[in-house]
Amino acid sequence: MQAKQEEDTAIRDRMWKEMAKSPFVMIGLVGSHQHSEPMTAQLDPDANGEFWFYCNKDNRIAGGGEAMAQFVSKGHDVFACIHGTLTTETRPEIFDKYWSKQTEAWFEGGKQDPNIMMLRFDLKDAEIWEGDQSLSGKLKMLTGQTIKPSEAGSHAEVAL
Template sequence: MQAKQEEDAAVRERMWKEMGKSPFVMIGLVGSHQHSEPMTAQLDKDANSEFWFYCNKDNRIAKGGEAMAQFVSKGHDIFACIHGTLTQETRPEIFDKYWSNATEAWFEGGKQDPNVMMLRFELTDAEIWEGDQSVGGLFKMLTGQTIKPDEAGKHAEVAL
């Protein structure tokens, strides 16, 4: 049990590290029957159970609520499906902390744009897959050999 918890924690840490390199996710509201959309997560190295998004008040996720975000690392070796709740972020210090020139490019009126808002994604749980790109695994794929589940990489179900 302890070994599994440590392994899950390591997979979770790897997911956060990879998200830091490429903070792009697909996110959608649960039960809305609208497609997920790409968003840039604003990450904080000290916050391991939440991240933020800037969006327009008329964006499909702006109303908040239960949500799912999907993440794939640049190297395609970490895959995550993250469940949580979106709520409007009203703290001005958080809004200002993550604002950047790249963010400003999306809002005609900049920080003062009356249509800009910030959402906080509070993570509940996630499933994370860490692919095994070992030489043996790649050889089996290329030659059509069966890859056994224990050779496919690590899988973690984590409560956040």
């Protein structure tokens, strides 16, 4: 049991590290029947269970609620489906903390745009998959050989 928890923690930590390199997710509200959309997550290395999004007040996720976010790392070797709750972030210090020139480019009125808002995604649980990083696993994939379950990578179900 302890070994499984340690493995799950290592996989979760890798997901955070990979998200820091490429903080783009597809996110949608559970039960809304609207397609998920790409958003840039604002990550904090010290926040292990939340991240943020800037969006317009008329965005399809602006109403908040139960949500699912999907993440694929740049190298396509970490995949995650993250479940949580979106709520309006009202703390000005958080809004200011993550503001950047890249963020400003998305909002015509900049930081003072009356249509801008910030959402906080509080993570509840996630399923995370790591692809096989070994040379033999990659070779088997390229040549169409059968990959054994022990060579397929790691999987974790993580409650946050």
